[in-house]
Amino acid sequence: MSIQTWTYIIVGITFALYLGIAWASRVKDTKGFYVAGGGVPPIANGLATAADWMSAASFLSMAGLISFMGYSGCIYLMGWTGGYVLLALLLAPYLRKFGKFTVPDFVGDRYYSTAARVVALVCAIFVSFTYVAGQMRGVGIVFSRFLGVDVETGVVIGMVIVFLYSGLGGMKGITWTQVAQYCVLILAFIIPAIAISMKITGSPVPQLGFGGTVAEGPHAGRFLLETLDQINTDLGFAAYTSAFGAGSKPMIDVLAMTLCLMAGTAGLPHVIIRFYTVPSVRGARISAFYALLFIGILYTTAPAIAGFARYNFVDSLNGKPYATVPSWFKNWESTGLVAWVDKNGDGVMQYRAGAPFPGKPAFTGQKGDLGQMLVSNTPTDNGNELYVDADIIVLANPEIANLPPWVVALVAAGGLAAALSTASGLLLVIASSISHDLYYRIINRKATERQRLLLGRIMIGVAVIIAGLFGIYPPGFVAQVVALAFGLASSSFFPVLLLGIFWKKANKPGAISGMIAGMGFTLLYIVQTKFMGMAPWFLGVSPEGIGAVGMCVNLAVTVIVSLCTAPPPAAVQEMVESVRIPRGAGAAVDH
Incomplete structure (x- = not known):
């Protein structure tokens, strides 16, 4: 059977499973609607939290x-996993002991203020909508490639599915x-990884x-990482394993992005709310x-x-007619997510460092987007003829590794599971912020x-429609958009x-001054550098890392004003004492 047929079968089975579970x-x-009745077993909540947190990004x-x-990309590994450790040790047990429904609930009661609750719910909605944009783009990418439909139709299908089981x-x-x-996404991630590892190493x-x-092959007997270093340097890139050298991010930006992702993970409302669903601290x-x-498995x-894909990708394309x-x-x-422009007319694909044409296209789901970009821009003269969107790797x-069609279809189902699982959690945060907190x-x-x-349920429907619009008109790459959401959460x-x-x-x-100052600074910096063309002006920190600075601004303002x-x-103050003092084995006490 073809890849598309396998995809229809596997995706159809998984969607039927999700809807069946929702109905039951x-x-x-x-x-039950906001915190699942507070009786979810810890291992089930661990699985659900992992799926909720491991998004399309x-x-x-x-x-x-x-x-x-290469090495610099490990910012995301260090930041996201390190942030989860912060969440597990510093926040989750105490917030569960507090025993309410949402993060704005905690902020409103802890800071004895309706205004603080409103500021917190506005922050929750803003962070959630920013984050959900990346998930819906992920849904659009999968549908556009594997199910033979355009992105708009794919996003609508995803909207219907997530609304039904969330509502x-x-x-x-x-x-x-x-x-x-x-279970779907981890199998989809691990099975091809094992198969490709066997083929290469x-x-x-x-x-x-x-x-x-x-x-x-020609590199037999050499370490894979050593081979990747050579491949990269031969093509004009920094060595794959190099850190902070030429062509890599500066150390200050790596530090800022890592801190931002860590604090942002610990502050994500859709992850925090998961710890209200278990019966005890x-x-x-x-x-x-x-x-x-x-x-950690993923x-x-x-x-x-990433390393296997880099090796296979370059080997299968560079220098080939x-x-x-x-x-x-x-x-x-x-799909418009990869492209080749023949600069020298020799019919051979050449992959080098640098963009093949000026600018970077915003993929909106129209298959002619990238082709139009190539037509309307004079190609650069850096020798690179290939454009590849990182989101497709x-x-x-x-497919690059020539695995069976059912494996390709399973990966597609896994990508949809990752995007939809996180989207549903975010949509519930938005709905609960308005229906419960407001x-x-x-x-x-x-x-x-x-x-x-x-x-x-009405607010979930409204949020799904807005999220769908983000999927059809995405503001950027999945991981970059999600990184901005983490910046807003951390600040x-x-x-x-x-x-x-x-x-x-x-x-x-x-608290009110700190949240407004931290998020206001972060949002202003992101708008200036992402949408107004300004160069990063704070020590060269990128917009993806500025949330770490916004966090410091928030902390300083909160402490000084307090x-x-x-x-x-x-x-x-007595409530804070009772929440903080660990009485871990007993049932959570509501305050």
Whole structure:
């Protein structure tokens, strides 16, 4: 059977599974809708958290970025995994002990302020919509290549699926769907990694194959990483394993991006809310351990996939006549995510450092986008004739390695599982921010369970439509967009959560001022450097790393303003003490 037929079969089976789970998990009360009734077993919550957190950026883009950036791409590995450790140790157990539904719930009660709650829910909505843009673009990429439909149609299909299982079951349906989605995405990631590792290095363990030797061909007997260094330098790139040298990111930017991703991970509302779904503080700690274990399986495999893809990609294209180009290239060429421009008219594909043409096209789902870009721009004279979008590397890797069609289809299903699992968690954050934090906690305290549940489902529908528009008109690369979301999360939530748990004197004016200052600075810098053409003006820190500076601004403003204004009420300080003092094995206490 063809790749497309296999894709229809496997994707169809997984979608039917997700909808079946959602129907079986449908809820009729707000506790089930927002926190799955608070009774999810720790191992199931660990699986769901891993799926919720490992988005399209982790599945689709991270290995692609490492493949092209080499050592510098490990920023994403270090930042995202390190941030999860911060979340598990510093925030998750204490927030679970607090026992509410959402992050704005904690901020509003801890800082005894409706204004603080409003600022927090605005930050939650802004971060979630920024993040969901990357997920819907991931859905569009998969559909455009593997299911033979345009991106708009693919995004609409994804919107319908995620609305049905999110709206029916709320957090309960999302949780058990994400358990299934983790199983799908991890199999889709690991199976081709094992197969490709066997083909290149002879090792069935990708992590060992990545550090092993090439089994056959002109590089047989040489270490794979040594070979990649030579390939890169021969093509004019920095050595694959080099750090902070020519062609690599400066050390200050690497540090800023890593800190930003760490703090952003610990401040992501859709991940934090997962720890409200377990029955106890002890359950929160255990589920955090499981989640880190399940996340580690994918994250230790990603560098190996990146290295294998780099090796196969260059070997299959560079110096080859276009007339004999492998079928995978022409398949992806139709999506506009890879392109070749014959600068010297010799019909041979040449891959070198640098862009083949000025600028970088924004892929909107129209297959002619990149072709129009090539027509309307004079090619550069740097010798590079190939354009390859980093987002396709994981999806194209099985085709590049000539794996069976069912493996290619499984990877497509895995990419959809990663994008949809995170999208559903983000959509619930948006819906709960409006229906619970805004409507119930501020506007109408007398709202019935039925009214709150109905509004929550309506808001999921509204959020799905807006997210779909982001998928059709994406603002950038999946991992880059997600990195910006992490910047906004690190500069808004992480400082006020950290201080709210560990510093009794953090007060209402400090928290409000800190969130506005931190997120305002970060957002302004991103707009200036991303959309207004300004060069990075703060020590050369890129917009993807500026959230670390925004976090420091937030911390400083919160501390200074808190010290200059009245301390929190005694009842709030007592609440902080009771939340912080570990009574880990018992059931969580609501305050």
